[in-house]
Amino acid sequence: MARSTQTEELFDVELADLPPDMRWREWMGRVEAVIFASPKPVGRETLARVVGRDCSLDLLMADIRDELRGRPYDLVSVAGGWQHRTKKRFAVAIRTATGLGTSDRKALSQAESLVLLCIGYFQPITRAELGAVFGKEISRDTIGHLGKLGFIAAGPRSPLPGAPYTYVTTPAFLSEFGFETLRDLPDFEKLEDAGLLSKDRLLAGELMPSFSGEEPVEREPDDDLREASVDED
Template sequence: MSEGFDRELEDLPPPLRWREWMARAEAVLFASSDPVPRERLARVVGRDCVLDDLIEDISIELGERPYEIARARGGWLIRTRAKHGAAIRAALGDEDLSRNLTQNEALVLTIIACLQPVTRREIARLTGREVGRELIARLSREGMIARGPRSPEPGAPYSYVTTPEFLLRFGLETLRDLPDFEAMEDAGLLSRRAETALDLPIAAQEEE
């Protein structure tokens, strides 16, 4: 921390102290391209500052702004609101933004997120289609998935897991924020024990 930096601001009355802490926290979030963890924000506010309350007050003030504070990877970040995506694409072009996932990629990513660690073979059993290496490679290049442990099944293929970038892109703090797997399994949407393939649209041309 910078020498002489006053975190406590004891010379200010409580309302002004709180406003200054809000401004500091917002400035730190605005300056960072990655989620800011709690311990880093704590460096710019007083020991008695309740960070969750502070962030909530900042979020309320941003209510009419085109950006918002979101939880991600155990911290907070400022991001543009989804409803302004079309305007951003019109101004910047798609090449400056994360591309939208195809239907097939989104489906495979959902299965990996819910069943991880999971192999391509297991995904293929669920979908009734081959899941091509290129599809997996695209998700990997974009940082959405990574290799997990080798599976004990014949050939010891690699399994796949999601990454911190996956959480960030979809505004999740942890994997616990995903839909409840047991509920999806009870509904027949996903199951490792499925004896018959699900009728899901994995493109046939994306075979190995």
């Protein structure tokens, strides 16, 4: 442990002795290596640990993306961080060779997908409130499955009588559907006002976010919903 700590203390972040061009190239390599090694999107604060104080991560990312322009993968901004993902046009080749992107993905039924989308728009939302949107009770099994996949988690207690649990989406939801933040979801009210969306269209599955075809290098499932959140009501 002491040797590891000493090594970290000797890690040169600023690289002040290097010429500017070499320093920039080293920072690019460090950042890309950290992102490549991570199974999840890597945030700005994490990447800032391996570059100098005056380094612009946005400019650095732009240069890395420029270098990857002809490669089959890219750096995408998703779930509040950056992640390596293969480009859409290679999705069929990946599925043909490995099967990735088909049965091994976190498959959702249409009903589960619609519930997940509804939680994304109206979170924090209780199971009873979800039932009111769909006109029928949403089963605990549906909520539990979405939790086990890491797409939703228990939110704050509702002020309604009995203080039932609410549900919210997770960073894994953003990552899976290629959103950087929840602001990337289409504005629900504007879609309604423009006549592009209605409850009937939602229930018919006409506003489903689809997989982009981009495959992250790896994915690590989040923790399940705690048991108490499934047993609300």
